[in-house]
Amino acid sequence: MLKYLRFFVSVFRTSSCAAASALLLAAAQAAVASPVDRGPDVTDSVVNTFSQRNGTIFQGWPTPQAMIVLTGELDGYIEPCGCTGKENQKGGLSRRQNFLRAVSASDWPVLAVDLGGQVRRFGRQSEVKFQSIADGLRAMGYSAVGFGPDDLRLPAEELVAAVAAVGAQPTPFVSANVGLLGVDANITPRFRVVEVGGLRIGITSVLGDKEASQIRNDSIEILPAAKALASVAAELKKANCSHQILLSWATPEETKMLAKLYPQFDFVVTAGGADEPPAHLMVIPETASQKGKAFLIELGHKGMFAVAIGLFDDKATPLRSQRVPLDARWGESGDMIRLLSAYQNQLESLGLTGLGLVPIRHPTGRRFAGSAACADCHKEAYEVWAESPHAKALTTLEEQSPRRDSDPECLSCHVVGWAPQRYEPFEGGYAGMGTTPHLAHQGCENCHGPAAAHGAVERGDVRASVIERDRLRQELVLSIDTPDGKQRAMNNCLECHDLDNSPAFDFETYWPQIDHSEPKPAPKQTALETAGGTARGTPIEGRK
Amino acid sequence: MPMSFRALNAWLVAACALAIGSAIGGGTAMIESAVRPWKVGDFAPAAFQPPDGSDAPQVDVAQTHHAFGTIGAGTEGSHDFVIGNTGTVPLRLSRGATSCSCTVSDFEVSDGATDTTTKEVAPGATTKVLLKWRGKGSGGPFRQQATIFTNDPRRTEIVFVIEGTVVPTWKAVPESIVLSKLSSTSGEKATARIFTFGKEPPVIGELSTEGPQASQFFSLSSSALEPHEIAAETGATGGFLLRVDVRPGMPLGPLRDRIQIPLRMPEEITAELLIEGTVAGDLALAGTAWDSSRQALLLGTISSKAGAHTELFLTAKGPHRDAVQPVVREVLPKSLEVVVGKGKPIGSGSVIRIPITITIPPDSPPSNHLCSQQALAGRIVLDTGHPDTPTLTIPVCIAIGP
Numbered sequence: 001m002l003k004y005l006r007f008f009v010s011v012f013r014t015s016s017c018a019a020a021s022a023l024l025l026a027a028a029q030a031a032v033a034s035p036v037d038r039g040p041d042v043t044d045s046v047v048n049t050f051s052q053r054n055g056t057i058f059q060g061w062p063t064p065q066a067m068i069v070l071t072g073e074l075d076g077y078i079e080p081c082g083c084t085g086k087e088n089q090k091g092g093l094s095r096r097q098n099f100l101r102a103v104s105a106s107d108w109p110v111l112a113v114d115l116g117g118q119v120r121r122f123g124r125q126s127e128v129k130f131q132s133i134a135d136g137l138r139a140m141g142y143s144a145v146g147f148g149p150d151d152l153r154l155p156a157e158e159l160v161a162a163v164a165a166v167g168a169q170p171t172p173f174v175s176a177n178v179g180l181l182g183v184d185a186n187i188t189p190r191f192r193v194v195e196v197g198g199l200r201i202g203i204t205s206v207l208g209d210k211e212a213s214q215i216r217n218d219s220i221e222i223l224p225a226a227k228a229l230a231s232v233a234a235e236l237k238k239a240n241c242s243h244q245i246l247l248s249w250a251t252p253e254e255t256k257m258l259a260k261l262y263p264q265f266d267f268v269v270t271a272g273g274a275d276e277p278p279a280h281l282m283v284i285p286e287t288a289s290q291k292g293k294a295f296l297i298e299l300g301h302k303g304m305f306a307v308a309i310g311l312f313d314d315k316a317t318p319l320r321s322q323r324v325p326l327d328a329r330w331g332e333s334g335d336m337i338r339l340l341s342a343y344q345n346q347l348e349s350l351g352l353t354g355l356g357l358v359p360i361r362h363p364t365g366r367r368f369a370g371s372a373a374c375a376d377c378h379k380e381a382y383e384v385w386a387e388s389p390h391a392k393a394l395t396t397l398e399e400q401s402p403r404r405d406s407d408p409e410c411l412s413c414h415v416v417g418w419a420p421q422r423y424e425p426f427e428g429g430y431a432g433m434g435t436t437p438h439l440a441h442q443g444c445e446n447c448h449g450p451a452a453a454h455g456a457v458e459r460g461d462v463r464a465s466v467i468e469r470d471r472l473r474q475e476l477v478l479s480i481d482t483p484d485g486k487q488r489a490m491n492n493c494l495e496c497h498d499l500d501n502s503p504a505f506d507f508e509t510y511w512p513q514i515d516h517s518e519p520k521p522a523p524k525q526t527a528l529e530t531a532g533g534t535a536r537g538t539p540i541e542g543r544k
Numbered sequence: 545m546p547m548s549f550r551a552l553n554a555w556l557v558a559a560c561a562l563a564i565g566s567a568i569g570g571g572t573a574m575i576e577s578a579v580r581p582w583k584v585g586d587f588a589p590a591a592f593q594p595p596d597g598s599d600a601p602q603v604d605v606a607q608t609h610h611a612f613g614t615i616g617a618g619t620e621g622s623h624d625f626v627i628g629n630t631g632t633v634p635l636r637l638s639r640g641a642t643s644c645s646c647t648v649s650d651f652e653v654s655d656g657a658t659d660t661t662t663k664e665v666a667p668g669a670t671t672k673v674l675l676k677w678r679g680k681g682s683g684g685p686f687r688q689q690a691t692i693f694t695n696d697p698r699r700t701e702i703v704f705v706i707e708g709t710v711v712p713t714w715k716a717v718p719e720s721i722v723l724s725k726l727s728s729t730s731g732e733k734a735t736a737r738i739f740t741f742g743k744e745p746p747v748i749g750e751l752s753t754e755g756p757q758a759s760q761f762f763s764l765s766s767s768a769l770e771p772h773e774i775a776a777e778t779g780a781t782g783g784f785l786l787r788v789d790v791r792p793g794m795p796l797g798p799l800r801d802r803i804q805i806p807l808r809m810p811e812e813i814t815a816e817l818l819i820e821g822t823v824a825g826d827l828a829l830a831g832t833a834w835d836s837s838r839q840a841l842l843l844g845t846i847s848s849k850a851g852a853h854t855e856l857f858l859t860a861k862g863p864h865r866d867a868v869q870p871v872v873r874e875v876l877p878k879s880l881e882v883v884v885g886k887g888k889p890i891g892s893g894s895v896i897r898i899p900i901t902i903t904i905p906p907d908s909p910p911s912n913h914l915c916s917q918q919a920l921a922g923r924i925v926l927d928t929g930h931p932d933t934p935t936l937t938i939p940v941c942i943a944i945g946p
Binding site: 052053055056102105106122123124127149150153154155156157158160161164165166179180181182184185214215216217218219220221222272273274275276278279350356358360361424499 | 583640680684685686687688689691693701703705707717718720721722723724725732734754755797798800820821822824828829830831832834835836837857859861888889890891892894895897
């Protein structure tokens with residue numbers, strides 16, 4: 001647009017209006033220099049805070065000839081968990097897309113490549129999630145995507161539907177040694193050559209032999225990595241590439257071995273590294289690629305970082321690298337939020353049964369009553385709970401956009417009667433607001449244990465001996481007065497307040513906020529005592 | 545004094561230019577976007593060029609990286625890094641963020657100082673930065689970093705890195721047993737290596753499964769790993785091979801259970817290994833247009849003039865896989881051309897892949913089978929040759945329009 005303005009200015013100049021034309025240009029440019037679109041939540045304060053926290057990025061970089069953006073090991077974290085402030089977590093497809101957009105908007109030619117490892121679990125939710133992530137990677141314009149071992153544990157037919165070419169749009173998925181439904185089915189190409197910024201970049205991926213030996217999925221053919229790379233490396237050599245990338249889902253040792261066998265690869269991305277990538281690229285020792293050095297690249301876990309490699313037409317500094325924390329600086333991308341909404345809608349449509357979730361037996365064998373059932377006798381404790389964020393845990397999922405109250409990976413810490421780290425309901429645990437509204441939110445029984453039998457005895461609904469009554473009471477006692485009790489309590493907290501979801505959790509700081517210690521209650525005279533040892537009603541569930 | 549015509553003209557032109565320029569500029573901004581896109585440069589302050597000869601602090605750091613080797617899960621490690629000031633004015637340090645709560649950085653506390661988040665280092669002096677970390681429970685490679693900001697214009701950030709390996713209490717390879725598609729007719733065998741890192745090699749108690757139903761179909765056993773296999777796992781002191789034989793006959797649907805492994809080494813723990821998968825029939829369909837949730841081939845609305853083409857794959861496993869040689873018995877709409885290709889083994893040959901090509905030829909007659917109440921699904925019916933599933937009906941959702 002500025003080109004047209006300059007033309008307009010030149011016309012003015014020819015009509016001897018130099019002063020006017022200068023004013024025109026200044027005014028026009030002032031009008032064009034509009035504020036930066038970095039999303040509604042990305043204020044200067046956010047940028048400053050996260051620059052301080054996670055470091056500045058691309059400091060002093062000139063415009064590169066091309067920039068390779070490497071991502072991977074998403075581990076199922078399609079978005080960072082927002083339990084205790086999403087802004088404090090790194091990662092997610094939404095921020096990743098905004099980062100890639102910022103690079104493109106800067107007129108930096110960008111090539112996005114992903115190692116793979118989109119999911120970490122098995123089951124219908126992971127299948128739906130893989131499909132959503134694959135759609136997201138396509139939308140972001142990824143040029144190459146490899147496979148991680150847990151990706152390849154998903155049913156082959158689901159993978160085919162997710163990764164195969166759609167119409168004229170080729171699949172971004174690529175592998176030298178993995179063939180969905182057989183290598184000769186050609187569902188995915190074995191390598192790809194992409195032109196970016198005037199450079200030709202060849203990319204392939206492999207799954208390491210150790211990982212391959214652990215996969216039991218007969219509909220997927222996995223060739224030995226080194227052997228499969230031989231023919232692909234030969235093809236890439238012929239392709240006249242300026243740079244070559246190997247995405248190796250293998251241990252760093254296996255990856256280095258492959259890099260030494262095929263020194264033509266300039267950038268070798270490996271799995272099996274630490275939680276976060278190193279600050280600088282590592283040179284693979286004793287390896288000399290075409291341009292002198294091959295770099296080993298770790299990406300970290302859970303998609304928290306992207307690693308950017310700038311290629312420069314500069315003999316003194318032909319390459320720069322930057323690990324990019326995908327933090328709140330990048331804001332949210334509308335496209336990816338819509339993708340997340342569609343994913344959540346699918347989970348809601350499938351429901352817990354459609355997701356293949358079969359309730360498991362609670363270790364105690366008991367059933368849940370819901371927090372309200374505790375209120376009559378434990379009034380003060382209940383009031384503390386009712387005022388705490390725990391009592392609104394499910395509401396926080398309902399109020400998110402998109403809402404997450406159908407997502408088992410979220411629900412497991414926001415309702416009563418689920419195994420938090422297993423994302424599975426216990427028998428009689430929360431099954432939805434339609435059938436089990438009394439089990440909404442993070443309630444009493446998640447720490448103290450299922451209390452249906454205790455409540456029934458105390459109310460006099462069932463017969464029980466004094467011994468049984470006291471035993472049921474005692475089973476629900478969780479005291480932090482003893483080291484063992486405190487440890488048990490802390491372990492309970494850590495089931496949900498784990499490093500992913502609550503990195504700042506500290507028992508000594510958090511406990512006072514929900515401290516509901518109560519003096520030992522005086523024994524209550526119940527119907528069973530007045531009736532001489534037993535109460536009226538039906539027997540306690542599961543007991544003779 | 546009255547303004548001359550020439551001066552008035554100049555002002556008019558200027559005002560006109562301003563108005564036009566603003567309009568064009570504003571219009572441009574509106575056309576392109578109300579605001580300009582977020583750019584990389586918005587994060588990148590220009591590289592600092594220190595003025596020659598000016599007084600400045602100067603960071604002197606001999607070591608920014610510490611390899612701690614191995615550490616037990618849950619135990620703490622720490623390391624002192626030293627920062628010196630070789631400049632001519634005081635060096636001011638402030639604590640930046642650490643990469644996660646596992647790592648904290650702190651300055652050496654001076655006498656009487658209460659603020660440990662900032663520190664001033666006199667010219668020629670040094671100070672220590674203490675990094676602490678706690679080994680994560682799941683073990684594996686570990687790397688954390690802490691950032692220190694400085695007022696040295698040549699080096700505004702110092703990043704200290706600690707890395708090593710966290711040794712867990714026990715570890716399973718693979719982390720869980722996943723039987724992606726378990727045949728209900730042929731069963732399956734699987735193994736996992738369990739490594740332990742206690743003071744003594746483990747004594748293994750009675751193996752069991754959590755779910756009552758699975759115990760009918762699982763047979764569990766273990767045997768010691770060879771010393772060289774244990775040695776290959778960094779820090780392992782013991783290990784054994786866990787074998788799971790899954791007997792045929794499991795009901796179709798999701799499989800999810802936990803194998804419980806009591807260990808004494810000498811502390812007693814119960815290791816749990818997840819076993820999961822899907823128990824499936826011997827025949828399955830795959831393809832871009834195949835929707836496994838709806839179990840239907842979704843072809844959508846096709847232009848009669850252009851026609852269309854898609855490929856499905858039928859996979860066959862189990863003892864009767866070689867008998868599967870599908871023959872097309874019926875198609876709806878009748879204009880569908882369905883060609884069944886020759887079966888080929890995948891990998892080791894336990895699964896046979898049979899391509900099925902579906903073509904809607906150009907100028908096919910209009911029809912509507914979009915799988916609604918008003919437009920019932922079309923179908924492809926195959927005689928499979930499989931004794932347990934002799935007929936396979938593939939629902940087809942398609943409308944052929946003009």
